[in-house]
Amino acid sequence: MAETTERVLRLLGLFETRSVWTGPELTEVLGVTTRTLRRDVERLRDLGYPVAATPGVGGGYRLGSGGRMPPLLLEEDEVVAVAVALRVGAQGISAIGEPAVRALTKLDQVMPPRLRGEVAAIADATALLPGATDDVDTGVLVVLAHAIRDRVRARFGYTGRTGEASERDVEPYRLVATGRRWYLLAWDGRREDWRTFRLDRMAGVRASTFRFTPRPAPDAVEHVRRAVTRAGYAHRVRVRLTAEVDAVRRRVPAAYGVATEVRPGITDVESHADDLADLARHLTLAAFDLGATLEVLDPPELADAIDDFTARLAATHGTEMAQAEGG
Structure with a gap:
């Protein structure tokens, strides 16, 4: 063989x-x-x-035309999975972005037209937040991407954060990946509002034959970013850093805060947490790494948590110095 x-x-x-x-x-x-x-x-x-x-x-x-590559011994779902992974690499990992684009181009040259349409549907329907990874059933991706492209309603069973199960019938608009999760931004007519759904909590995903007329939609990335950071947390906090917004976004993961530029060199971060002490530690260390000053805008309790953290750091450092001198 x-x-x-x-x-x-x-x-x-x-x-x-x-x-x-x-x-x-x-x-x-x-x-x-x-x-x-x-x-x-x-x-x-x-x-x-x-x-x-x-x-x-x-x-x-x-x-003949279309035969300029070695044999592509992949099943159809594998081709789709490879294309999704390459897209994540091209947009989310700067070190391999250019090679990923070249690989996507070569792959496109040998894919049958039908599969090329599958990949194009996913590409057109997907947005990417920094640090995203591919952790989703490609079959679900394809169904939702087609529903977005064809402007037809999508139906699925959904298990919420509290474990409550429900059936959803929505107008799908955009797929967004962040962290190790994929999300769907959709208009939920029953609730008359925009909703964000985690793909790993969906079951029985299917596209209907009922078309919908697109409505003005919010920015998918920002909507999902805010939904991810605030969902189910006890505290909402806002801080201001003397640093460029791009540098803050590289240092503060999306799971810990949404960075917004106030003006050049000044960035506000909004975040949500159950444990203020944990968030105080992360934000303080982020400010230190950025060489920035940190101002608490809201709530005052966060400032107290930051003071407690820095005091513990100072005490620990003082103890280590005393031990070193005594030794």
């Missing part, structure tokens, strides 16, 4: 070096019989490579 695969790959490589090869030329170069050559040509055709054969004088074998 390995020898056959190597031979077929070599045959494909020969087609890339010259437009037309006669049968005798190929059998001589490959060291095979005419019968084996015909079998290898059929294997390439079975893999989707358009190998044309022209009989008579001046005829021979040639590789």
